[in-house]
Amino acid sequence: MRLRNIKNSEEIMKNSKYLIKEPHLYRGKWQDVFNNKKPIHLEIGIGLGNFILENAKKNPQINYIGVEKFTKVIVRALKKIEREEVPNLKLILIDALEIDNIFFKEIDCLFLNFSDPWPKDKHINRRLTSDVFIEKYQLILKRPFKIIQKTDNYKLYLYSLSQYQKYKFICQTIEYSLKNIPDNNIQTEYETKFLNQGNSIYKIDVSLS
Ligand SMILES: C[S@@+](CC[C@H](N)C(=O)[O-])C[C@H]1O[C@@H](n2cnc3c(N)ncnc32)[C@H](O)[C@@H]1O
16 A cells, blocks of 8 residues: 655644554453443454444444554544544554554454455465464454455465464355445455456455354
8 A cells, every 4th residue: 555644643643532552551451441341353454444434333332443554554544533433443553463462362353354465475474364463363362253354365365264274263255246245245445446446355254162
């Protein structure tokens, strides 16, 4: 995602009630951040934030946390979110590699939407469904849990599916395109772009009881 820097980024982040500034302080205590006992759903790599914002507005019975690695991306998401009132939504600015320092056995559902495919073998550990990340997810997810992944990249889809199966997770898959989008599907920015280009979307619903 090539984006220009936003001039007052630091100011926007400092003043935002949606951005949690020292997320490691809340490891194992994220329900306290929301001041309730509702389930917590996490999205890694929120991009411009449409998916997590629409989910939070539609499902006030669930708390949502969005993770993003780049300042210029999260600031754009924050600018959008600041126009709404969504007490069940928080964002954090970290690399997902740090995720197990931020959460502990408290996430009910993890969303991976159009994650970077990292096609070269030498970059395999950067894929968000590599062993490096799945081992971290097992530390932060609370059983029973779900992982929901969407991608238009067939190789990443096949790789991720084989990874989930290796860990004995239960997987259900669907493929759709512009003419048969599932009911209640909330689109991400990349998803809208890929659907409009005529690409197929591969969705994996993962669960472990
Ligand atoms: C291809 S974009 C998809 C954005 C959004 N999920 C969508 O579907 O429109 C991938 C996003 O994940 C973020 N990202 C990639 N690797 C990450 C990591 N290790 N930790 C946190 N965010 C990451 C990128 O900065 C980017 O915003």
